[in-house]
Amino acid sequence: MTTLAAPARTGADKAGGGWRRRFGRLPLHFVVILLLVIWLIPTIGLFINSFRPSADVQASGWWTAIFQPSQLTLSNYTYVLDSAGIWPAFINSLFITIPATVIPIFVAAFAAYAFSWMSFPGRNILFVAVVGLLVVPLQTTFIPILQLFGVFHLNGQFLALWLAHTGYGLPFAIYLLRNFMGSLPREVFESASIDGANHVTSFLRLALPMTVPAIAALAIFQFLFVWNDLLVALIYLGAANPQNAPLTIVVANLVSSLGSGWWYLAAAAFLSTALPLVVFLSLQRYFVRGIVGGSVKG
């Protein structure tokens, strides 16, 4: 019965296809675009406000500027860019973020390779224990580590942040890379080993290049996390060494020193978000492949 019905249905679809394709999908497009508008409005509101003079921001909503674009000004941006400390802070953020992204990726890759392609007693239990550390809230660790850093005179140094962010990022990094590396074809590693490749060669020549999508996904996450982090930087850099302060601390200080200078904060927020946005948009094509890896195939 279905064999007979199917062609008839296709025929009917074709006949009415033009009408249905044009209007039948209208509700779908309507809902999709409505969702996009809802998601964008908050950001657009702040974006427009970041170009408005402070008096206007306090007197009327951002939407009024749409009808009077002549009011818009770059003064908030020039104020923030001219204010002391923004550019050095930008460089500091790079100095903090790049090693704090690179170190955990390498350290996690070593561990993920061992968990995937070496056999040793207690392998699965140890892996589960590592992933289980995801439960530890960062705030739990601050006081003991502050005291430890104090002993080694690390407070206020970039090195303190590199080490701390590596420790905090590792459980997720190992979990992600282990899932991806573990799903690579076993034969590749077996034949490499038969050809006389040792583990270092297999790791550098096979495992790392094949894991690039997962590494890119991880790099995005870790980069965004460290670049946007305020709390960890406040605790370990704190007031100890203001010349090492990253962008987030300088922006936060800008807010408190300006009292309720929200309009400057709007400009500062967009400036601090610019680099992560570029990083995300340029790496996002790896993102889906990397984060899901082989785990969703089934």
Add this chain to the structure above:
Amino acid sequence: MDPRLTTAVIVVVGVPAVLVGYILATEQVLRLFPQRAQPRIRPWLWLLPALAFLFVFLIYPTIGTFVRSLQNEAGTQFIGLDNYAWFFGNNGTLAALKNSLIWVVLLTALAVGLGLLIAILFDRVRYESFAKTIIFLPLAISATAASVIWLFMFAYQPPGTPQTGTLNAAVTSVGVAPQPWLTLSGLSLNTILLILVTTWIWTGFCMVIISAALKGINGELLEAARVDGATEWQVFKGIIFPLLLPTLAVVSTTIIITALKAFDIVYVMTNGNFDTQVIANSMYQEMFNFGSFGRGSAIAIVLMIAIVPVMAVNIRRFQAQEAIR
């Protein structure tokens, strides 16, 4: 030499060189051992850096925090479980606990539910990747910036003056009085608004992962069901949803943990005032505002114990997956 230049060289050249150098050095170290022992020692050399970091930055401080949770405020004397008794007998912390439960339930339902809905809807339009980027974008914005964005949405001006907040402008345009949204604690409305802000941030994460799983489903299977006369709802309920369940479990775990650890948005937008307190923020206040490390540590341990069952479920799932690998 300019210290900045020195730092830049260390950052760009030194750090990767040390890391690759370490793994090359492991084989040299292994030569010191007899041939037979090498395979047993090698994995531990590869794991050593990771285990060292995890011990110093997560395990050791957790033990330290647990010890502090059994001590008095100054950390000079052991007082048993008094800090835990305080936590479960104090109206403020119990309110924080209640709010955190609302966070877990509502944030998970909203972020995962919307992520699923959006993944399915966007799968059917041609501008999918553009649309997905927009939903994902809030995740690239820092929590501070996101809070500023939403403080503008919820901004309140007295009735009669022009409203600068988007939400109040919308309600006044239909004749309703403007509301000071973030102070409205009736029916936990302000807590719900903070959860909505966090939903705005995390839905993109759920959507990306659910959408990838959705694309992994065999299209012929769905087509066959449709040809046999199944409605779209039946296809979703009977085929898509069951196949997505493992992915939904992973995503839900992440969001539950996010909800339990929720801190930044609350800290910046209300700082726990107007009955919006959550566990993570009350822990921060006890430790860093009131200087009560004992109580703060006890809250941290309670928070960790609350996350353990969620992880346990996930670990059991992982072990089942390993068994079929």
